[in-house]
Amino acid sequence: xxxxxxxxxxxxxxxxxxxxxxxxxxxxxxxxxxxxxxxxxxxxxxxxxxxxxxxxxxxxxxxxxxxxxxxxxxxxxxxxxxxxxxxxxxxxxxxxxxxx
Amino acid sequence: xxxxxxxxxxxxxxxxxxxxxxxxxxxxxxxxxxxxxxxxxxxxxxxxxxxxxxxxxxxxxxxxxxxxxxxxxxxxxxxxxxxxxxxxxxxxxxxxxxxxxxxxxxxxxxxxxxxxxxxxxxxxxxxxxxxxxxxxxxxxxxxxxxxxxxxxxxxxxxxxxxxxxxxxxxx
Numbered sequence: 001x002x003x004x005x006x007x008x009x010x011x012x013x014x015x016x017x018x019x020x021x022x023x024x025x026x027x028x029x030x031x032x033x034x035x036x037x038x039x040x041x042x043x044x045x046x047x048x049x050x051x052x053x054x055x056x057x058x059x060x061x062x063x064x065x066x067x068x069x070x071x072x073x074x075x076x077x078x079x080x081x082x083x084x085x086x087x088x089x090x091x092x093x094x095x096x097x098x099x100x
Numbered sequence: 101x102x103x104x105x106x107x108x109x110x111x112x113x114x115x116x117x118x119x120x121x122x123x124x125x126x127x128x129x130x131x132x133x134x135x136x137x138x139x140x141x142x143x144x145x146x147x148x149x150x151x152x153x154x155x156x157x158x159x160x161x162x163x164x165x166x167x168x169x170x171x172x173x174x175x176x177x178x179x180x181x182x183x184x185x186x187x188x189x190x191x192x193x194x195x196x197x198x199x200x201x202x203x204x205x206x207x208x209x210x211x212x213x214x215x216x217x218x219x220x221x222x223x224x225x226x227x228x229x230x231x232x233x234x235x236x237x238x239x240x241x242x243x244x245x246x247x248x249x250x251x252x253x254x255x256x257x258x259x260x261x262x263x264x265x266x267x268x269x270x271x
Binding site: 001002004005006007008009010012013014015016017018019020021023024025027029030032033034036037040043044047048049050051052053054055056057059060062063064066067068069070071072073074075077078079080081082084085090 | 102103106110113114117118120121126129130133136137140143144146147148149151152155156159160163164167168171172174175189190192193194196197198200201204205208209213214218219224225226230231234235239242246249250253254256257258260261263
């Protein structure tokens with residue numbers, strides 16, 4: 001029997017790694033990786049609480065969340081590919097024409 | 101036994117998450133991300149959610165990882181692999197990571213979820229048919245909206261990545 005708090009601590013560590021990646025990395029694909037890691041940490045929380053509260057809603061929400069994340073990756077990679085075509089670069093600091 | 105498996109999966113997931121961000125080659129990072137998602141699916145199995153685990157493997161390890169690997173191959177150039185990271189920014193990122201970890205961890209450790217009697221002590225796993233029932237009754241509007249969202253996202257991605265500079269041969 002796995003305690004709820006252990007799973008929550010793993011999820012916090014994953015979330016913090018994702019935050020680190022978003023802050024430090026300038027490569028657009030690596031930032032997408034960080035977003036994926038954060039989304040998965042959130043899903044892990046949903047499943048852990050669903051098990052402990054014995055409620056099916058957590059699993060249903062996790063399924064919705066996974067599907068939305070898949071759509072988000074498709075659009076994100078499309079944007080990265082078109083940005084690469086325009087700038088020949090995927091360093092987010094080089095995408096200057098998006099600056100206000 | 102369950103504890104040993106739990107620690108193994110935790111080390112696998114967190115380790116490959118770090119590798120996916122810190123590896124020199126982007127393609128190894130993409131593969132490490134897939135392994136990390138596989139570890140998350142292992143957690144779902146350990147937490148009595150086999151259906152979500154299979155969904156996670158199908159969507160993340162099957163679809164998203166392949167998509168990311170193809171994108172990495174499409175944008176691969178030499179200068180992308182030279183790291184241009186600020187030292188100060190890296191230190192700030194590590195500090196922010198530790199603050200996040202310590203802060204949220206302290207909140208969770210101080211809260212009631214640490215109590216072993218938290219929640220429902222009933223340990224029988226949730227029936228998979230319950231997921232289908234609630235998805236097709238109470239959550240059916242959300243399911244329809246989700247279908248439209250997915251269709252819109254796929255069409256949007258196709259429209260974004262379309263090349264307009266290629267002229268058709270029969271024109």
